[in-house]
Amino acid sequence: MEQTTNAKLILEDGSIFKGRSFGFEGSKAGEVVFNTAMTGYPESLTDPSYKGQLLVLTYPLVGNYGVPGSETENEMLKFFESEKVQVSALIISDYSFKYNHWNAEKSLSDWLIEHKVPGIYGIDTRALTKLIREKGCMLGKIIVNDEDCEYYDPNINNLVADVSIKEKQVYGNGKHKILLIDCGVKNNIIRYFLSKDATVIRVPWDYDFHKEKYDGLFISNGPGNPEMCDTTITNLQKALNQDTPIFGICLGHQLLALASGAKTYKLKYGHRSHNQPVLLNGTKKGYITSQNHGFAVDDDTLPEQWESFFTNLNDDTNEGIKHKSKPFFTVQFHPEASSGPTDTDFLFDEFISKLDERQ
């Protein structure tokens, strides 16, 4: 039995969950969201889309295979989705103090300490998840050693500005020049493009990219409310008037929808898992996808030139849109996976083939 400090999670509705601390010993507030994936915590925790959130993992056993080292490849960390742990705190049921894996370098707890991120274990994460499911996402705070802190709503801030790159960076030297608007991009998206003979020009979220030369435009995933990224939306509206292929993922999907004139709304508790089924509209072809989003595009508000591309089989929400005549399409789910299933990674090829068609 490990000696650990008492900790508790308090929700804005007053619910208290008592547990014990691991990782960094410090109190932290944010929005409490849950993810039902059963594997992939090093990837999830470094996903910038989780910025400002206290993440609940519904799978109870966490930390089993430790955390890999910080080797880099193509100027990116090889085993992570960004440079640091992005979640504000981690909430789990059973922490594995002992880990074992050939590729592990440290324990999850040590890694969280390094990034000053608190963890709490011994929580009835199923009860907590049900509460969030019923009441919707809530603000919450983790209190370690009785050091109280204020609630914090990350959605009132421009989180994208926090996680986006500050200056343009170019990766690779491939045939296809892809301009990537970084709203909190996951490394694996860049890795996919690089594997398909592309040069990736990664620019900040509010970068005026019209002077750049590129073959295709990509808008990345990212955290928070899409309406916060007004600069990006304005820039995208210009791009929509042209014919250069556009592809977007997650927040990128929502931003392009907003740019086209459609509306977005906040889901009660979002989709965060590895098992979201989506249907390719008009077919019986389904895919299992990895997802992480709290906002969604309202199908009914799509302008005339646009159509729904994919639909969620569980709750019929929009999972993608495409332009009826131009080479523009976006998806709500994560074809780059990491973590999660890679069933839809053909969409990267689809995008590249659109670039080829124009060359």
Next chain:
Amino acid sequence: MPRVWSELKLKEMENKIQKVLVLGSGALKIGEAGEFDYSGSQALKALKEEGVETVLINPNIATVQTSEKIADKIYFLPVTPYFVEKVIKKEKPEGVLLSFGGQTALNCGIELFKQDVFKNNNVKVLGTPIQSIMDTENRESFVNKLDEIDVVSARSMAVNSTEKALEAVKELGFPVIIRAAYTLGGQGSGFCNNEEELTEMSEKAFAYSNQILVEESLKGWKEIEYEVVRDAYDNCITVCNMENFDPLGIHTGESIVVAPSQTLTNAEYHKLRQLSIKIIRHIGIVGECNVQYALDPNSEDYRIIEVNARLSRSSALASKATGYPLAFVAAKLALGFALPDIKNAVTKTTSAFFEPSLDYIVCKIPRWDLGKFLGVSKEIGSSMKSVGEVMAIGRSFEEAIQKGLRMIGQAMHGFVGNKELESGDIKKGLSQPTDMRIFVIATAMLQGWTVEEIFDLTKIDRWFLEKLSNIVSINSKIESYNSLIDFPIPLLKKAKQTGFSDFQLARSIFKEAFIGTDEQIQEIRSFRKSNNIIPAVKQIDTLAAEYPAQTNYLYLTYNGDTNDIEYENDGRSVIVLGSGAYRIGSSVEFDWCSVNALETVKEQNYRSVMINYNPETVSTDYDICDRLYFDELSYERTLDIIELESPKGVIVSVGGQTPNNLAIRLHNQKVPILGTSPESIDRAENRYKFSQMLDNLVVDQPEWKELSSISDVFEFTDNVGFPVMVRPSYVLSGAAMNVVSNKEELEHFLKMAANVSKKYPVVVSKFMENTKEIEMDAVAKNGKLIAYAISEHIEFAGVHSGDATMMFPPQKVYVETVRRIKRITNHIANELKISGPFNIQYLAKDNDIKVIECNLRASRSFPFVSKILKTNFIDIATKIMLDVPVEKPDKSLFDLEYIGVKAPQFSFSRLAKADPILGVDMSSTGEVGCIGEDYYEAILKSMLSVGYNIPKKNILLSTGPARSKIELLNSSKLLKERNYNLFATKGSSQFLAENGIKSTVLYWPDSKEQPNTLDYIKNQKIDLVINIPKNLSQDELYNDYHIRRAAVDHNIPLITNARLASAFIIAFCKYSMDDITIKSWDEYKMD
């Protein structure tokens, strides 16, 4: 982009199918057990939902799938090409499902396909095309298929002879693994470290298959499985992945398995997942498929081990582990539905096209019964020996595995807190795994071995070992307290969260003062409850609480604070206790009883609540009851659930001995037990009380005594004479009970089996020879007999009733005997005020009747007699227990115009070195029940159903003692008349010659003279071996052990009982295959 969607036509076409034939898997055997009752039942349910007429062939009469209302027509016939073709010709189905009846159904289907039977009769194979199945079954084409898509399989070479196998290994290098193609659960496979082992192993393997594979050994790699589903529109999902606790080298059926995988990173998990989908697409599966991988523990390197293009043990486990009904969905897909068309059976609102997310861990543990077999090797490896399994659910690994180790029902209390093992050689116990390895690990840890040292010898992932080590260290903290007064509450909570039972806690805290009484256990329980440490009830909902689900599939955990469901407290719950792990002596028959009891409970408008933890069963299917607790049937857990449910009552009499044992203990805690009073149950179970009662009723019983010194034992045998049966209460080694014929044997046995003492007395009883055994299965109400069925054993007493061949109605019993048995039964029922099911075993010689045993619960033969008599005994019994009026059924055994014969299925071929002999301890793993126009037809059908054939030409006789020689004389004459070639051992041949029957002498195995019995057997020159041991003493048994074992190892039918052999011979001499009637159950009418 995804392929264009143009196959909608396919669905239209498939939907036209109106009538489908489903093949079952026959008797339960090692490697093919209850899981196929579950998958077949699910498939039939799915077909029924679509309005498809169903025909089922399955001789396993004890199953749920062979019950009324599940299939439209049921044939209790062997699942062999001959009989299936006959049924096809008669029933003219349009489609056939081959993947729901295990390897038996699949092999039969492949054979029929090769013979063009499906084509010639216009029967469409639904689901996965048969060519795809064949591609996965034949190793060479399988490897070629994988090569086409750059998927790596273990380096392997298919060979047709031992010489070629030796050549192959020159290329691969030792160690290698040998596998026989087309076999069940790894039959005929094993590891070889040198040429000698290779030669021996490959010769054996060739007895099962004409092709064997020599493969590179990946010992020590992780073993990972995926259950994959694909529809006709190319939609694919992986429903579950599983990780073996035991690394590669131990068959997955012999491994402890967890789901989901615990030590895989996201990259590894999804790499293997994606490969599974790639494979299933390339092979062209439509339905369900299992993919097994070896994964390098030091890189992402992998190998495909095998693909099972059918429902399997793993798929049944995956269904229970996730709540995703794989077999049900697979059947729908076979009819042409697309995955997105089907709804999630648990949430009912979301789609069946999704991958379940678990928020718990399950742990499967195999149940072995190797102690029941004489001479068997206890080592476990690449072929299966276990007879059942359990699944434990928890929210920590420690919790799940400790639950599971209790569930296997071998007197273990968890990972620690067990009686000390005979220490033995720990190093050997770790490196050469036996059925006890997990407990060897516990012993090692308790003795201070480090995780690293244990890892070196076992290669079990350190993560698992660390978790186990955590249990040991918590236990030592618990042990540092001697009473509850100063016991820290956080430690108590931690102990419960890591799976410690109240019993374990009591033992670790009270130490020597703990004698295992319920009072002591209650002390812990009260302390715990007063500190509010109680388990929470959680739902299994397939989506980790992401969507609301009205699921009734539940488990209990201490790693949670709140219950997922609210209780009504309306007193309308009726709890049925299930049977737990399948084991020798308790299997699918009690599942049938449980399921039927639940149905009656529901019909009577009570809330049906099930507790059981066996993933191979139908009773653990959440749509069979109103509430399913997939949890322990322990005293502690049952009380936990009873406290939550506040039920009207608990039914303990339909799940076999496990729940029956709880009756009095629950009763003492004021739990209402429905039916016969627990005091009566105790009077029947307690040898002294029961004996006293019989004396008072003036009912005869074989003389017996419980004795605590060897001299007392001799005094007893002086009085009653030999032979006697001896049952030690505590067994050190060797067989648990035995029949001995003289003083020397008795002395030898007592020394070998146990130290007789006051603490460990032995029960010695007079053993009745040449006596008939008769079974009474009955239901009574307030002591009055309502329904009964009397069946007769073909074998004389001495063969365990579970191993005996039974006929119902009895054919060779005096009417007076039947009358007396009925009268005694009435007396006993009345005396014990029985209200519910019961079974009494009788001995009858002339008209002399003795009672040997009485169980106030449903017996193994309840489904058999219920189905033959077409009177559901469990339904009647349950109504009585619920106090609902019942009428006496108007049918009686005298009205039957047909005969049922129940025959045992043995799995000796799986149990290397075990002596395939029948005795007082049960050794069969399953059974069939067939119906015939007369006794001989029924016996022929049932013997063919358990793997016997009508011999072609050559029969070997070794007929044992004088009595059985005489017994077999007429049938030997009959064989001669039918032009069979008789071969016999010396004495038997002599006896036959004296009686004018010619036979060829074959010399005993230990003789150097030619021709030798063993050569004839090895060269497959014999079609049937009849070997009757002289008597049941150890020395004699070993004498012809080699003949029996060789027969089993070379897959030659063997009979070891003279009366059964005689009945079988007369049957096949009387009837040829063509004479056998092909009639469905409903075509057998009553008078």
